[in-house]
Amino acid sequence: MKRTHIILLVLVAAAVTIIVSMFGDFSTYETFASAAKEPGKQYHVIGYLDNSKPFEYNPQVDPNHCTFYVKDKAGNTHKVIFNGAKPTDIEKSEQIVMTGSIQGDAFRCNKIQMKCPSKYQNDQVAIGNAS
Amino acid sequence: MDTQFIGEHLMPGKLGHFFAILSFVMALFSTFSYWRAAATENKDLNSSRSWQLLGRNGFILHVAGTAGVFITLFYIIQNHLFEYHYAWRHSDLSLSPKYLLSCFWEGQEGSFLLWSIWHCVLGLIVMFTAKGLESRTMTIISLVQVALASMLLGFYIGPDIKIGSDPFILLRTQMQDAPIFSQPNYLDFVKDGNGLNILLQNYWMVIHPPILFLGFAATLIPFAFTIAALWKGEYKQWLKPTLVWSLFTGGILGTGIMMGGAWAYESLTFGGYWAWDPVENASLVPWLLLVAALHTLVVFKATGRSFIITIVLMSLMYMFVWYSTFLTRTGVLGDTSVHAFTDEGKALYWHLLAVLGTLLVLAIGLMLVRWKGMPRVKTEEAVNSREFWMFIGSFILFLSAIQISITTSIPVWSPLAKAITSKDIAPPADVIKHYNDIQVWVAIIITLLTASILFFRFKTSDTKTVLKRLSITAGIAIVLSVIMGITQKIGDARYVVLLFGSNYTIVGMIYYAIKVQKMQLKKLGAASTHLGFGIFVLGVLFSSYNKEVMSINTMGIMMDFGKKNASENARESMENVLLYKDAPVVMGEYTATFKGDSTSPDDPRVFFKVAYERRDTVTNEVKESFVLYPDAFVNPKGQEENSMSPNPDSKHYLTRDIFTYVTKAYDPNHKPTDDTASYKTHKVHEGDTVFTNDGYLVYAGLNTNIAPGTYPQQAGDVAVAAVLLAYDVKGPVDTLFPIYYIRDQYAYQADDTLKKSNLYARISNIIPDEKAVELKIKQAAAEDDYIVMKALIFPYINLVWLGVIIMSLGFFLAMINRITKKEKTATV
Numbered sequence: 001m002k003r004t005h006i007i008l009l010v011l012v013a014a015a016v017t018i019i020v021s022m023f024g025d026f027s028t029y030e031t032f033a034s035a036a037k038e039p040g041k042q043y044h045v046i047g048y049l050d051n052s053k054p055f056e057y058n059p060q061v062d063p064n065h066c067t068f069y070v071k072d073k074a075g076n077t078h079k080v081i082f083n084g085a086k087p088t089d090i091e092k093s094e095q096i097v098m099t100g101s102i103q104g105d106a107f108r109c110n111k112i113q114m115k116c117p118s119k120y121q122n123d124q125v126a127i128g129n130a131s
Numbered sequence: 132m133d134t135q136f137i138g139e140h141l142m143p144g145k146l147g148h149f150f151a152i153l154s155f156v157m158a159l160f161s162t163f164s165y166w167r168a169a170a171t172e173n174k175d176l177n178s179s180r181s182w183q184l185l186g187r188n189g190f191i192l193h194v195a196g197t198a199g200v201f202i203t204l205f206y207i208i209q210n211h212l213f214e215y216h217y218a219w220r221h222s223d224l225s226l227s228p229k230y231l232l233s234c235f236w237e238g239q240e241g242s243f244l245l246w247s248i249w250h251c252v253l254g255l256i257v258m259f260t261a262k263g264l265e266s267r268t269m270t271i272i273s274l275v276q277v278a279l280a281s282m283l284l285g286f287y288i289g290p291d292i293k294i295g296s297d298p299f300i301l302l303r304t305q306m307q308d309a310p311i312f313s314q315p316n317y318l319d320f321v322k323d324g325n326g327l328n329i330l331l332q333n334y335w336m337v338i339h340p341p342i343l344f345l346g347f348a349a350t351l352i353p354f355a356f357t358i359a360a361l362w363k364g365e366y367k368q369w370l371k372p373t374l375v376w377s378l379f380t381g382g383i384l385g386t387g388i389m390m391g392g393a394w395a396y397e398s399l400t401f402g403g404y405w406a407w408d409p410v411e412n413a414s415l416v417p418w419l420l421l422v423a424a425l426h427t428l429v430v431f432k433a434t435g436r437s438f439i440i441t442i443v444l445m446s447l448m449y450m451f452v453w454y455s456t457f458l459t460r461t462g463v464l465g466d467t468s469v470h471a472f473t474d475e476g477k478a479l480y481w482h483l484l485a486v487l488g489t490l491l492v493l494a495i496g497l498m499l500v501r502w503k504g505m506p507r508v509k510t511e512e513a514v515n516s517r518e519f520w521m522f523i524g525s526f527i528l529f530l531s532a533i534q535i536s537i538t539t540s541i542p543v544w545s546p547l548a549k550a551i552t553s554k555d556i557a558p559p560a561d562v563i564k565h566y567n568d569i570q571v572w573v574a575i576i577i578t579l580l581t582a583s584i585l586f587f588r589f590k591t592s593d594t595k596t597v598l599k600r601l602s603i604t605a606g607i608a609i610v611l612s613v614i615m616g617i618t619q620k621i622g623d624a625r626y627v628v629l630l631f632g633s634n635y636t637i638v639g640m641i642y643y644a645i646k647v648q649k650m651q652l653k654k655l656g657a658a659s660t661h662l663g664f665g666i667f668v669l670g671v672l673f674s675s676y677n678k679e680v681m682s683i684n685t686m687g688i689m690m691d692f693g694k695k696n697a698s699e700n701a702r703e704s705m706e707n708v709l710l711y712k713d714a715p716v717v718m719g720e721y722t723a724t725f726k727g728d729s730t731s732p733d734d735p736r737v738f739f740k741v742a743y744e745r746r747d748t749v750t751n752e753v754k755e756s757f758v759l760y761p762d763a764f765v766n767p768k769g770q771e772e773n774s775m776s777p778n779p780d781s782k783h784y785l786t787r788d789i790f791t792y793v794t795k796a797y798d799p800n801h802k803p804t805d806d807t808a809s810y811k812t813h814k815v816h817e818g819d820t821v822f823t824n825d826g827y828l829v830y831a832g833l834n835t836n837i838a839p840g841t842y843p844q845q846a847g848d849v850a851v852a853a854v855l856l857a858y859d860v861k862g863p864v865d866t867l868f869p870i871y872y873i874r875d876q877y878a879y880q881a882d883d884t885l886k887k888s889n890l891y892a893r894i895s896n897i898i899p900d901e902k903a904v905e906l907k908i909k910q911a912a913a914e915d916d917y918i919v920m921k922a923l924i925f926p927y928i929n930l931v932w933l934g935v936i937i938m939s940l941g942f943f944l945a946m947i948n949r950i951t952k953k954e955k956t957a958t959v
Contacts, residue, residue, distance in 0.1 A: 002511050007523060015530045018569060019537060025565045026541065029555040042560035059795050063707040063919040085707050085794035085919050099560050111560075 027099070032070075032078040032107060039102045045109075046097050047072035049090060057086040070096065070107070079106040087112050136303070138318040139214045144299040147203035148285075151297070154196030154247075155280035161189030162273035168266040169362065183266055187258060190273060193280070194251040200283060201248055204241065204298055208234050213321050216305040217241070217298045223326035225735070233331045236340040239460065239479075240283055240298035245341065247279040249348030257352060263368050267359035268352075275351055278486045282479075293478045329735075329764045329776050335394030343391060343414065346384025347452060350417055352376040353424070354449035357442050361497040366506055370432050373445075375949050377425040378656075382942030384418050389935040396790075396928075398778050403675070404931065407566040409464050412539045413455030416532045420448035423528040430518040431506075433589040437522055438506045444529065446494040451536070453490060457483040464542050515594050517587040524580040531573040538565065567675075571625050574668055578632030581661045582639025586647070604642055608634040619677060619926070626676055633672065636665030656945025660938050667934025673927035681719040681789070681922040682708035707794050710741070712916035713888075721745050721789075725918050726758070728796075736762040736778070739793050739918050743782070757782055761792045761920070787926040795919035810907035812895060817902065823890055823910055826859035828867070830906070833897075842870050842881035849873040853894050853904055857885050867892050869906070 030043040049055070053069035066082040068090075080098060090096070093114035100109025164186035171179040204217065209231055213219040221234040221241070235241035254272045261268045285297025302321065303312035311317050330336075353376045360369035391411065392404035405411065424444035427437040458464055461480045512519040538558065545556040559565035586592075586600045612631040615621070621630055640662035648654045710716055710725035717723075726740040738760040745755040763777040779792035813821045815830040831854040837844075844850070850872035857864045870881040871894040882893045889910055896905040 003514070004512060004519070004522065008526065011523070011526055011530065015533070019534065022534070022538065022565075022569065025559040026538075027557040027560045029557045044557035044560070059707075059709055059919045060917065063709045063795065 031072045031074040032076050032102070033072075033074060035107065036102045039104075042099060042101050044097055044099055045070075045072055045107065046095060048095050049093060050077050051091065053077070055086075055091070059085070067106075070098070081106045081108045082112060083108070083110055084112075087114060090114060135315055136214075136318070137316045139301075140210075140212050143203050143207050143212065144215060144301065147200055147207070147299040148297060150196045150199030150203060151280070151283045151299075152196075154193055154200060155277065155284060157189050157193035157196055158273050158276040158280045161186050161193055162270055162277055164189050165266045165270040165273055169270060172266065179266070186266065186269060186273070190254060190258060190269060193273070193276060194255060197244070197247050197251050197276075197280070200298070201244055204235070204244065205231070207299075211324065213324050214301055214303070214318055216300050216302045219302050219321065219324040221325070221327055223324040224322075226327055227332075229334075229337060230327055230332055233336055233340075234327055236336075236344075237328055237331055238298070240296050242340070242344070243279055243282040244298070245344045246348055247276065247283075249345045250276055250279065250351060253348060253352055257355070257372075261356075261359075261372060264356060264359045264363065264372070267362050268355045271355035271358050272351060274489075275355075275486075278489075282482070294482065296479075330398065333394060333398040333778070335390060335397060339387065339390040339394050342383060343387030346380060346387040347414065347417075349376065349380035349383055350421060350449055350452050353380060353421070354445055357445040358494065358497060361442065361501050364501055364504055366438065370428070371949065374425070374428055374432065375946055377421060377428065378942050378946035378949060381418070381421055381425060382939045382946065384414065384421070385942070386935065386939045388414050388418060389932075393932070396779075397781070403678075403925075404928075405671075407535075407562050409539045410459050412535050413459050416535055416539075417448050417451045417455065419528050419532040419535075420444055420451060423525040423532070424448055426521050426525045426528075430521050430589075434508070434512075434516075434518045435506055436508045436512065436518055437525075440522070440525070442498065444525070446498075450487065450491060450494070451532070453483065453487045454536075457487060458539065458543070513591045515587060515592045515597065517584055517589045517592070520580055520584045520587060524577060524584065527573055527576050527580075531570060534569055535566070538562075571629060575625070575629050575632050578629070578636045578665060578668055581664065582636045582643075585639070585643050585657060585661070600642065600646070601639075604635060604639040607638045607642075611638065619673060621672070621676055623676075626672060629668065629672055633665045633669040636661060637669065640665060652944070653948050653951070656941050656943075656948050658941070659944055660941030663934045663936070663938025663941055665934070666930050666937060670927055670930025670932075670934050674925040674931060677924075677926045679719070679924040679926075680706050681721070681924055682706060682791075682920055706921055707919050708922070710918050710920055715744075718922055719924070723920075723922070725916075725920075727916070736764055737796075738762045739796065739920075741791065741918075741920065743789075759789070759791050763793055763796065783929075785929060787924055788928050789922065789924055791920055791922040793918045793920050796917070810891070810893065810895075810909040813906045813908060814898075814903055815906055821906065821908055823857075823888065823908065826857065826864065826888070828892070828908070829856040829858070830854070830904070831856055833904070834868070837868075837870060841868060841883075842872070845874060847874065851894075851897070853892075853906065855883075855892055855906075857888075857890070859888070864888075869894050871897060871904075 027042060027044050030045055032045060032047075035041075035043045035045060047070040050069040050071045056067040057065070063085060064083050066084070066086050068080055068082070069077050070080045071077045080100075082098075090112070095114070097113040098107065098109040099111040100107055102108075164182050168179050168182035168186055171182060207215050207218045208222050211218060211222065211224055217238060217240065218234075221237045222231070226234075235245055250272065254269065254276070257268055257272060258265060282295045283298060284295035285300065286294045288294060303317065306312065311320060314320075353373045356369050356373040356376065360366050360373075388411070389404075391414075395406070396404040421444075424441055427441040427444060430437040431441050457480075461483060463480070512522070541556060541558050548554065548556050582604055583601055586597050586604075608631055611634045612627070615634070616627055616630055621627055640658045644650060644655055644658040644662075648658060708716060708718065710723060712725050712727060715722045715724045721743045722745075724742045724744075726742050729738050729740065730736070739762065740758055740760055742758050743756060744753055746752060747754050759780045759782055761777060761780040777792045777794065779790055781791070782789040813819075815821060817830060817832045819830050821828045821830070834852045834854050835850070837850050837852050841852075842850070850870055852868040852870045855867040855869065857867055865885055867883040867885060867890075869883040869892045872879050872881070880893045880895070882891050884891050891909040893907040893909075894904055895907045898904065
């Protein structure tokens with residue numbers, strides 16, 4: 001066996017180890033109910049904003065605190081606390097992906113991704129001076 | 132066509148569509164002709180020549196067609212022909228001319244077009260320089276152009292299957308169902324387009340996409356040469372052009388990627404130049420593979436070894452270019468990317484997979500056919516040879532690319548994982564940490580290898596000399612690292628090693644340039660590229676390790692964030708700070724004051740003026756003061772009221788950047804009028820205090836001596852002024868004299884105001900029996916003028932940019948050197 005082959009094998013073995021251990025890093029998509037089974041553990045939850053409940057953000061009290069309600073894919077509505085400024089256009093989003101964990105009665109998240117209906121490519125014809 | 136529509140310009144669209152078809156047909160024709168030219172080369176030279184000529188003409192006509200599409204589309208956008216969907220969707224009347232080209236890269240069709248245009252330019256150069264490999268290389272280039280040209284066709288096969296997307300489609304065809312298009316004069320209502328994504332309205336976005344696409348397009352050339360060499364079964368002629376083109380591609384693609392980083396840093400608000408976003412990874416992975424292939428190619432040229440890994444890496448590199456396109460364009464990434472493009476439907480999905488499949492079959496097929504005759508060297512490399520270590524370095528780069536791909540591709544393979552493990556796998560909760568934790572090791576190994584390898588020679592080296600030079604390098608690097616590590620307070624063991632690694636590379640390359648290359652500019656390519664890499668890594672290390680959030684909020688609520696310690700929790704939850712107008716807030720060693728906003732008529736943005744002051748802690752002297760103008764698009768077109776899209780502003784120092792952006796602001800267009808605040812009545816005796824929003828007033832009694840001109844006086848008035856001493860937190864500010872006067876038996880008041888605090892004072896009544904007055908105080912809520920802001924410090928970020936520049940220069944130096952160097956091949 002060539003020396004290069006041995007080194008290659010070692011490197012590949014190391015790479016496989018790293019890649020396998022990488023899977024521990026990966027998060028999973030959960031619902032509020034399944035995330036609540038392990039409070040404090042970071043999960044991804046997909047849902048949409050429940051507009052029937054109030055969205056609270058008062059920067060004059062705390063610019064890093066939003067409270068709102070999200071309905072997850074299973075249809076359960078849960079209180080969500082986001083530590084940060086209110087994400088622009090969150091009311092318009094059709095889906096939000098939150099990264100965070102259940103803590104007490106709320107899902108506390110530090111990252112929000114929104115899917116907005118054609119956020120930048122608004123497919124609605126702007127009609128001017130229509131009679 | 133039942134309805135005759137008024138005011139449409141149909142000619143450009145028809146012309147454009149004709150050009151698109153011409154471009155597609157000619158690419159096909161050129162592919163076929165070049166293929167015939169290559170196939171008949173050994174049998175019938177004359178016939179081969181004629182096919183080659185046909186292929187050339189075909190390619191030139193293809194270039195003309197593609198250019199025609201480009202110019203027509205540009206004409207449509209420039210003339211605001213909103214009857215065309217593309218112009219309507221991606222531009223508007225207010226768009227400034229410098230962003231007209233940016234409309235191309237906002238849309239799917241436009242970016243494919245740009246990619247295709249660069250292939251045309253590069254293809255023409257290859258056509259005239261590839262010599263013996265022309266027919267084969269050009270077959271591959273033309274074939275890829277067939278794939279790209281088909282993206283612009285918009286042909287239907289049956290009712291459901293659509294090939295490509297026509298950029299010249301009319302608005303009324305695109306949206307047939309909208310009732311407005313049944314009116315012949317519908318254009319009278321479509322006055323303006325939707326406009327260009329505001330994020331793209333940044334000067335980096337004028338320059339970054341064309342460079343990045345040039346880099347992306349250039350990856351085709353080394354790949355085409357590699358396939359051509361395999362096809363021909365001849366591996367000598369292929370070396371030089373592939374090396375030159377790989378250097379060109381490495382330089383351009385690298386520059387393009389980091390220009391994207393510069394754009395992200397300056398106009399996106401994720402607070403940095405790199406976020407391991409799938410779109411960024413999509414261009415980084417081919418670059419890493421290309422750099423790996425480039426190194427093994429150099430090894431092959433010098434020693435005849437590493438041939439197989441070179442062609443595997445080259446092919447893989449180009450597969451990843453198309454795979455990246457697939458990832459970022461088809462919407463398959465879905466939720467995981469901040470700026471993944473919109474879903475363009477199933478058609479594109481299969482279209483791209485078909486292209487990827489074709490290229491894969493082509494590359495693997497050829498490799499299998501040529502497997503036996505591939506150049507191999509039976510003996511083993513020596514451990515003290517350059518090629519041995521270069522091979523390992525390239526393999527590390529390859530592994531790094533694979534790791535990035537696996538994580539980026541989670542949305543692609545997670546359905547499979549779900550079927551097996553019934554777990555719905557999501558990207559890591561902290562993506563950046565995930566990549567950093569793994570890639571830091573790659574960076575460590577690469578920096579350590581980089582400096583060492585260049586001191587070795589190919590085949591075998593004088594171990595003594597090498598060790599001597601390496602110990603000198605390591606010695607200096609250790610001293611530098613200790614100094615830097617202490618001054619920059621770098622504690623984490625991994626980063627200490629990385630610090631040493633980058634210093635080792637920097638020192639090593641400077642030493643190598645002086646000692647071995649004797650500072651001959653032509654030969655400095657390798658030293659410069661690797662020096663740039665070392666500086667870049669150092670810059671990344673400093674700017675991210677010691678990135679500091681200045682705007683730690685000291686008045687918010689403390690939250691548990693699952694972080695390891697309290698200070699991290701605090702940091703996470705309080706990175707935004709609230710600034711009321713004119714109320715100074717301490718941030719780090721600075722005091723920041725929000726001074727107000729400003730707009731200008733020819734710019735849709737609102738600029739927020741934030742003044743910074745740094746004072747000496749002892750003497751309270753102002754040491755430094757500057758103003759930053761983070762800005763934002765407030766209420767951008769097509770978005771909701773009260774929404775905003777902020778752009779950061781930074782103060783640049785040689786050693787660090789202060790980076791700020793506004794995360795939230797009151798709406799400057801809907802400022803509350805002064806009347807929203809109402810007067811409050813306070814009964815005061817002499818010496819009493821009235822508290823205000825930002826200080827207090829002390830009533831110091833009445834005064835009948837009224838300075839002339841303070842109110843419109845008339846003869847016979849009986850007037851008295853209340854003396855109000857105004858204080859803020861720092862001390863006395865001003866004295867107010869609201870006046871109460873009796874004219875013709877009626878009582879009147881004249882308010883006095885404290886402009887700075889929006890304070891209005893009025894005497895509503897005088898009660899002589901109690902020696903008191905009733906004051907009415909109104910303060911238009913100063914809180915209505917506020918911004919929520921984030922401020923970060925990036926130390927030594929200039930090293931990042933400097934490193935990139937030196938690295939790119941190195942690529943081009945090396946390229947020029949390879950072009951001008953006389954051939955002396957050591958190949959088998």
